Structures are given as structure tokens and as C-alpha cells.
Amino acid sequence: MITRDIVLIALFAALMAVLGAFPPLAVPLIPVPITAQSLGPMLAGGILGARRGALSMALFLLLVAIGLPLLSGGRGGLAVFAGPTVGYLFGWIAAAYVIGWLTERKWMRLGFPLAFFNCLVGGILVIYAIGVPVTTYVAGIPLWTSLAGSAPFIPGDVVKAVIAALVIVTLKRTYPLVEARS
Template structure:
């Protein structure tokens, strides 16, 4: 790992902290807030690639675990990893890795549609596949209730995927950071 890699990982962990400044919107009946931070793994994976994107999310979560109030709403500390959002928090690492992996494999033909699909697969499908079962387990609610309670988040997540895709493609053209694989 080069100094450049370390700087980029730290930069995207800092970007996650900045995205946490936006206040969360809490949906009644479900404990998971709508935040801007789910945009972070999409950008990290799509811009940095699988390894560096996942490491940036892991670094961010380490900073949260040591007590820095970096999550939306000024939350931080070990307690957030026992709360209903814990699955989504850990899912950020996997989401960034999946988006990065998909981006690396589609790099030569990467356009807005492909970048959007990569973000949807990793940043919505994979993230929800990890976060919703954890939410159901931690909150002690049926999986179907957690799944249907997460539906209001989908439109915003699709918008975030579109924004991330446009940023990823723009950076690919001007300042590529991901290397093509496969």
C-alpha cells in the first residue's frame, strides 16, 4: 500500500464524516434514519475501487467506534454497533467493496448506466441484504416488517446511486483512480 492509497482512504473516511453533517430524517415506525451517508460507500467503491473503498469505510467505522460523533445526528461510540442500524453500518464496508469490484471489472466500458447499476447492486441490494436482517434481529421484529419499513428509503437511495454514478463517470474521465481488472 502506497502513501497515496493511505491518503485516499483517509480522504474518503473524511468524506463520510462530512456527509454526516447533514441532519438525519427519521421515518416514524422504524428506527433507521434517512442520511446522506449511504452515498459515501457508493462514491468510495466507485472512485477508489474495491480494496481502498472498503478500507475507507472500515477506517470511518473505527473512528466512530472510538467515540467520534461522525454519524449523522452526531452519533458515535460502540453503542451504535448494537443499535438497529448496525447492519447498515457494517454493510457500508461490503457495499463499497462490491461497488469497487464491479467498477474495476466494467472500467473500460464504464458509463453512467453501468456506474448507476454498480451503485444499485452494491449500495442498495447488498447493503439492504445485510442491514435489513440485522435490523429485524436487533429490533426484534419480523423480517417482513423490517423489509416493508425500509421501502420508503428506496427512492432516496436511487437518487444517491444516480448522483454517485455521475460523479464516478466524471472522475473517470478527468482523474481516474480505479484500475481496470478482469
């Protein structure tokens, strides 16, 4: 790993902290707020690639674990890793990796539709595939209840996927950081 990689990983961990500064939007009857931070893994994976994107999310979660209040609403510390949203937090690492992996494989053909698809797969499908079952387990609720409770967040995540895809494609043209992989 070179200095440039370390700087980019730290930069995207900092970007996650900035996204956490946006106030969470509370949804009635649902204990989990809508936040801007789910945009971070999409950007990290699509801009940095699989390895660096996942490492930036892991660094961010390490900073949260040591007590820095970087999550939306000023939350931080080990307690957040015992709550019902822990699956979504760890899903950020997997999401950044999957988005980065998909982006690296199709780098030469990457346009908005493909970048958007990558963000949908990694940023929604992967995060929810990890987050929903973990919420079910931690909260002790049926899987269907957990899935129904997560459903209202999907439209906002689709909007975040559109934003991320636009940023990824723009940066690919102007200042590419991902290297094509076969």
C-alpha cells in the same frame, strides 16, 4: 500499500464524516432517519475501487467505534454497534467493496448506465441484504416488518445512486483513480 492509497482511504473516511454533518431527515413512525451517508460507500467503491473503498469505510467505522460523533445526528461510540442499524453500518464496507469490484471489472466500458447499475447493486441490494436481516435479529421483529420499514428509504437511495454514478463517470474521465482488473 503506498502513501497515495493511505491518503485516499483517509480522504474518503473524512468524506463520510462530512456527509454525516448533513442533518438527518426523520420519517414519521420509522426510528431510522434518512441520511446522506449512504452516498459515501457508493462514491468510495466507484472512485477508489474495491480494496481502498472498503478500507475507507472500515476506517470510518473504526473512528465511530472509538467515540467520534461522525454518524448523522452526531452519533458515535460502541453503542451504535448494538442498535438495529448496525447491519447497515457494516453493509457500507461490503457495498464499497462490491461497487469497487464491479467498477474495476468493467472499467474500460464504464459509463453512466453501468456505474448506476453498480451503485444499485452494491449501494442498495448489498446494504439492504445485510441491514434488513440484522435489524430483524437485533430488534426482534419479523423479517417482513424489517423489510417494510426499510422500503421507504429505497427511492432516496436510488437518487443517491444517480448522484454517485454521475460523480464516478465524471471523475473517470477527468482524474481516474481505479485501475482496470480482468
